[in-house]
Amino acid sequence: MITKKSFLIKQKVISVLLLFSVFAFGGIIYTFRTSSIIDSRNIKLIEYSEKVEVEVFNGRIEMDNFLMQRDSLSFNGISKSFNEADSYLNRLESILSENKNAAPESNEQFELKLSETKASIAHLDQLIKSGNYLKKQSLDSTMLRSYLNFNRIFTEYEKALQNYINESNSRLKKEIFFLLVAIFFILLVSLTLIARLMDSLIKADRQILSNTMDVEQSERRRIAMDLHDGLGAILSSVGMYSKILEKEFLENRPAAEKLKHITNLSNQALQAVGEVINNLNPSILNRYNIVESLDRLCAKINSISEMKLEFDSSKYSGEMTKSTEVMLYRISGELMNNSLKHASADKASIHLSRQKGRIILSYQDNGIGFDMSKLAMHGNDKMGLSNIVERVESIGGHCELKTSPGEGFVMNIEFN
Missing domain, CATH: 1.20.5 (Single alpha-helices involved in coiled-coils or other helix-helix interfaces)
Incomplete structure (x- = not known):
């Protein structure tokens, strides 16, 4: 049952990671696609606007040539330039119609200025096509006012275009900002869920180890x-x-x-x-608690060996589960055996205490010690240290080991 729960927790962790990855990837794709569309649209708007300005300017040049030289080709050039300008304005309108939702306020203003520009060009084209200027040597006041009015309207159109582009970019930046905030929020939620799931997984693993020990x-x-x-x-x-x-x-x-x-x-x-x-089953723990059992174990070691072993439990009070007592008793016996057989120690001490709701077992000897890095590198575990660490970690404890050649051996075990 616990193994199944552990498997389900791992599935949930993977699901959370996948969901976050899909959302983040989707957000990145959306941002990249939207940015590309807006950039492409703005480039086209600027490009067509510049072409409108160029065609109107060419029409003005052709108009001056016609008035100076009375060349019918120049007159045709005037009409062609304004027709081209009108064609580019139609393309601008088409682009705007495809992006009605982009920056609504600036979009309306831009559409208005675009319509005014288009009307101004149409008016100029109508004046030219009326044929009155085939007989005149210069622009009259009506034509001059129309052209100056076009320059004013086109200047306002360019400002509206710039404002439209700026607001479009600003809106994109806001969307990206909110998207990043959403991704960050989902990341925090995902990390919280993963932390809780991992905590449940650790508890499930500890429960498995605890059940295994039982x-x-x-x-x-x-x-x-x-x-x-x-x-x-x-x-x-x-x-x-x-x-x-x-x-x-x-x-x-x-x-x-x-x-x-x-x-x-x-x-x-x-x-x-x-x-x-x-x-297999220390019978002494069936008759005595952990303190008396360790005290008798130390007395036994002192009576059969030359090593002087001290036991201090003055700072310990309360009780612990029987399985924990058995584990501590076996660990203590194994550490004593290591000091006798491997460390050549003549003095050792055990301190059992309870501090701030945590039980602490400290063991120390004055033996020959050893190099921890070499021990870990060669995988030499003849002293059963990894076995001790696994036992302690199975009940949510922590081991701290200190030793070096000629400096003795110290192990501190702490758990709830």
Whole structure:
């Protein structure tokens, strides 16, 4: 059930990442496409506006040539220039009709000025095509006013065009800004969701490890009981019967010696089985709490070895779960064994305390120490350090290890 939950959490994390990626990618594509469309439209508007201005200017030149030279080709050139200008204005209107939603206020103003420019050109073209200027040597006041009016209207048109382009770009920038804000907000939401999902995943993994430890502890207890009730009872019976036979064969010394040897072997086997049973399920924890159990373990080490071991629990109070007690007891025993067998230490200490709701176990010896970098590099784990770290992390704890050649060994274990 927990494994399925862990799988579902991982699926949710992947889904959140995919959704954010799709939204961010879609936002980037939208921004790039919109920016390209607006840039292309603005370029066309400027290009056609410049062509209108050029054609009107060419029409004015052709008009001056006609008045000076009375050339009919120049007259045709005037009409052609204004027709071209009108054609470009029609294209400008077509572009505007395709982008009605772009910068509505400036769009209306630009359309108005575009219509006025178109009307002004049409008026000039009508005056020229009326034919009155074929007989005149210069522009009359009506034509001059019309041309000056066109220059004024076209200047206003250019300002409206610039304002239209600026507002279009401003609107695009606002859209990009809001899009970035939305992406940032979705990113924060996604990170929050991912953090919560990862926290749930970590809790699920810890629960799996905790359940594994509980199952392991139950199995150890069952195996220890089976050994005690099965093999232990058989070895006890062997020892008892060999002692009975010893008494019956007192006169037969060779047989009595062999029976005595069998009795000693059965006692040794029974003692070995007892040690295995104690390692599988420390019976001392069934009778005493963790403080008394560690105190007795230290006393035992002091009595059978030359290493001086000190135990301090003056700053510890409260209780912990049985599985945690078993874990701490085994870790302490393993660290003591490392100090004796590998570190050649003659002095060590254990401090058990509770600070701000957290349990702290500190172990220190004055042994030969070792190089942590070389240990990690070569994967040498004969001291079972990774196993200890995994046990602590399985209950949400943290390990801090300090050692170097000739500087002893220190391990601090902290957990809720």
